[in-house]
Amino acid sequence: MASRVNDRSQASRNGLKGKVLTLDTMNPCVRRVEYAVRGPILQRALELEQELRQGVKKPFTEIIHANIGDAQAMGQRPITFFRQVLALCVYPNLLSSPDFPDDVKRRAERILQACGGHSLGAYTMSSGIQMIREDVAQYIERRDGGIPADPNNVFLSTGASDAILTVLRLLVAGEGRARTGVLIPIPQYPLYSAALAELDAVQVDYYLDEERAWALDLAELRRALGQARDRCCPRVLCVINPGNPTGQVQTRECIEAVIRFAFEEGLFLMADEVYQDNVYAEGSQFHSFKKVLMEMGPPYATQQELASFHSVSKCYMGECGFRGGYVEVVNMDAEVQKQMAKLISVRLCPPVPGQALMDMVVNPPAPSEPSFKQFQAERQEVLAELAAKAKLTEQVFNEAPGIHCNPVQGAMYSFPRVQLPPRAVQRAQELGLAADMFFCLCLLEETGICVVPGSGFGQQEGTYHFRMTILPPLEKLRLLLEKLRHFHAKFTQEYS
Amino acid sequence: MASRVNDRSQASRNGLKGKVLTLDTMNPCVRRVEYAVRGPILQRALELEQELRQGVKKPFTEIIHANIGDAQAMGQRPITFFRQVLALCVYPNLLSSPDFPDDVKRRAERILQACGGHSLGAYTMSSGIQMIREDVAQYIERRDGGIPADPNNVFLSTGASDAILTVLRLLVAGEGRARTGVLIPIPQYPLYSAALAELDAVQVDYYLDEERAWALDLAELRRALGQARDRCCPRVLCVINPGNPTGQVQTRECIEAVIRFAFEEGLFLMADEVYQDNVYAEGSQFHSFKKVLMEMGPPYATQQELASFHSVSKCYMGECGFRGGYVEVVNMDAEVQKQMAKLISVRLCPPVPGQALMDMVVNPPAPSEPSFKQFQAERQEVLAELAAKAKLTEQVFNEAPGIHCNPVQGAMYSFPRVQLPPRAVQRAQELGLAADMFFCLCLLEETGICVVPGSGFGQQEGTYHFRMTILPPLEKLRLLLEKLRHFHAKFTQEYS
Numbered sequence A, B: 001m002a003s004r005v006n007d008r009s010q011a012s013r014n015g016l017k018g019k020v021l022t023l024d025t026m027n028p029c030v031r032r033v034e035y036a037v038r039g040p041i042l043q044r045a046l047e048l049e050q051e052l053r054q055g056v057k058k059p060f061t062e063i064i065h066a067n068i069g070d071a072q073a074m075g076q077r078p079i080t081f082f083r084q085v086l087a088l089c090v091y092p093n094l095l096s097s098p099d100f101p102d103d104v105k106r107r108a109e110r111i112l113q114a115c116g117g118h119s120l121g122a123y124t125m126s127s128g129i130q131m132i133r134e135d136v137a138q139y140i141e142r143r144d145g146g147i148p149a150d151p152n153n154v155f156l157s158t159g160a161s162d163a164i165l166t167v168l169r170l171l172v173a174g175e176g177r178a179r180t181g182v183l184i185p186i187p188q189y190p191l192y193s194a195a196l197a198e199l200d201a202v203q204v205d206y207y208l209d210e211e212r213a214w215a216l217d218l219a220e221l222r223r224a225l226g227q228a229r230d231r232c233c234p235r236v237l238c239v240i241n242p243g244n245p246t247g248q249v250q251t252r253e254c255i256e257a258v259i260r261f262a263f264e265e266g267l268f269l270m271a272d273e274v275y276q277d278n279v280y281a282e283g284s285q286f287h288s289f290k291k292v293l294m295e296m297g298p299p300y301a302t303q304q305e306l307a308s309f310h311s312v313s314k315c316y317m318g319e320c321g322f323r324g325g326y327v328e329v330v331n332m333d334a335e336v337q338k339q340m341a342k343l344i345s346v347r348l349c350p351p352v353p354g355q356a357l358m359d360m361v362v363n364p365p366a367p368s369e370p371s372f373k374q375f376q377a378e379r380q381e382v383l384a385e386l387a388a389k390a391k392l393t394e395q396v397f398n399e400a401p402g403i404h405c406n407p408v409q410g411a412m413y414s415f416p417r418v419q420l421p422p423r424a425v426q427r428a429q430e431l432g433l434a435a436d437m438f439f440c441l442c443l444l445e446e447t448g449i450c451v452v453p454g455s456g457f458g459q460q461e462g463t464y465h466f467r468m469t470i471l472p473p474l475e476k477l478r479l480l481l482e483k484l485r486h487f488h489a490k491f492t493q494e495y496s
């Protein structure tokens, strides 16, 4: 460092200085972070939107953001009950308004009672409002057929993202070959790869099996682990179920096998279950890792460490902007759990409106309450439409030559494989782009459709994919799928 | 690692396994984190509250939380205008209600227009809603007497905490003696020491001068920097102004000197200005680092790197639970700024209600608008009461023998020095406690008053302090100060 310092002093005497913080001197782990969902494609989409506003002529009139699982941005309407309760919490004068049902008022009062100074404006405990942690625990118990959940194992968070980062942060340790290795599915939700880069942990890829509708393959998991042992200390296994970007829903048998594997191999399990209500395919069903773990009995139930994540951003809620989430930890070492509580206390607390929303998610109106009927109808409508859109997506894509799309069993995405002609691959190479990035950029420029290239999520070498959400309104989605199909045909022709 | 793995396999055959994640195997940086504001004192306070609820007899009837700057938890009422606008944003059906003033409706509509799907439930850009970034930039310009601010240099955040952690995360690099060193004031707000521990950066203490009302002393800064150069690469200088926990407000001359120092020594400046509206003392005034920097002209104005932080949690707002904040970066390397944008995109976006609140803070009702009068009155009332409480605190403490309290010029805390009799220090030692921790615990057990020992913020060896917020309502605060004074007298007698 000494010479750099002297350089600076020298420069200083001339009144000129380099920056303290440059690409060369900044945190190298941060430099390595990539996050495709908001990467170059989105940047270009934003530029195009700007140009459209300025009146520049384009072959389309609007950008369709099918790049991110943001339901309300695509027109999904929030659940009335949630927003009514929240409005009363925000502005309690409304508690005396005749325009809100009784159960809405009771609910808002109950939440306010649990807040410091009876206000959403007070900090809460760092792990979240105790009453809400208890409500979450009861929700988990109901969901899991009565298997107990301890509120003290529930930590509310700033969206699931925050909780995932917190748990990973606890798990990262070691240097060189002893660095923590984290097994993640490929394709993955890129929060995982980004977090591992930021935390300087070792990413260990296991490939999902596209030929079996993106199922998790135990042999592949074993291969990945075996090979990783040479270069790191694998300690964590991440699973996303229902899957993003794959739309796959795991069977109970698969989950059991994964748990057995994690136990045998000494891996901490992280189960990302933010799409737990988003299951559409006949024969598919959501099984929580916690439930399966507990039903497997000892030693799994009593020893296997697990963290399971949920969020208000997905399912039928789509309340992404409120940043509500939670993690339930199971069989976590008590001392480590204290360390986790300490770590999150530095950030003070998760946003209280997000906590309040989570409370309503885990504790929706009961059948006897005035808001029940409307709540139920709104919820069903959202989920039924998503199911229809999942089906439509699979159908239209699979009618297109050169596109193959696995069934969208759950979550909110399709991840079709596209054949790209060799000349397109070559052209991309010349441009220094991944071939599917080139395809997605061309698609965007010509149709205004914004999807994310498979390379942002990971894929088998030599295959090309893109991720598209199923969130646009049904008729718009139909148009979009048609447009995409036509574009692919034209693109294929152009580069053949 | 190999032997551990074998141990596990061995144990596995017996059906018994150690945990994957233990104190020994967890992230050692996380273990080193300490956060006094929510440390053992708060834990004990919560237990006592539990006991009170269960009917256990105590020498007090309630716990008074003077440990954390949480205004609304202590009874401060939120600003009506803020909450009205937010309620309409949350539940837009209210836009047609006759019960809300026109400007409230216009404001809510304007915010909703800027949201995806016109809903708070959509993700926003990771740096925040562009319109709000523009409003923030205009606020900064007004605040700084017309000095321009670029909206693209403003990043909204999840409270100021989040933005501070993000900027530190960018700055951390190097190994061994090349590790990034960060200069922080002592006493400090413990977010800083906690963040540095978590990020494995080197904490470099510079002591504020208690004899000069906690002023920043340039000679001391120079000493700290000089000594630190042997063990790390000091690259960052943090300043908290107005000060937490000191209540000190920096003079313009001091700020100029700090900027010159940072420039000469090649330090990135971080200015924590979350208390910018909390200035009470006559003759004291808030000067933003940005303004002073710009007015100093080149080379400072054109080259010195600065990040300045603000929040909706403090000042007259006290909206801690919404987790709204921002950072403005000045003279940051353009490439690094792109890296910062990428880093925050992994967490998707700051909570949208917090962003909306920030928008109202930087863009309050104009004198011509219907909500102006009430807004102004509410704002003034909060600030006037805080000023009265600041004065009262200083007064009462300084009447007490053995307690010395500097003037609370700004922020929300007093940090009085207490004399502790040698026998108390000895008793604390026997119990393995810091002497001021022992004092604060005794105070809590006997009076229910919860304050944080000075050791949690840092202090000169051999001196003892505690931090107490000035937030309890005036009459309650008076009682509390009296109680504290009496307790100190009694404690002194008991251990003399």
Ligand SMILES: Cc1ncc(COP(=O)(O)O)c(C=O)c1O
Binding pocket: A069, A158, A159, A160, A161, A162, A189, A191, A240, A244, A272, A274, A310, A311, A312, A313, A320, A323, A324, A325, B348
């Ligand atoms: C699999 C998965 N996990 C976690 C998240 C994070 O969601 P949030 O932070 O909004 O709760 C997402 C968001 O898309 C996701 O798809």
Ligand SMILES: Cc1ncc(COP(=O)(O)O)c(C=O)c1O
Binding pocket: A348, B069, B158, B159, B160, B161, B162, B189, B191, B240, B244, B272, B274, B310, B311, B312, B313, B320, B323, B324, B325
């Ligand atoms: C000096 C200082 N900076 C930053 C913060 C963080 O505030 P928030 O994250 O609520 O904006 C606090 C909170 O007390 C503080 O005192």
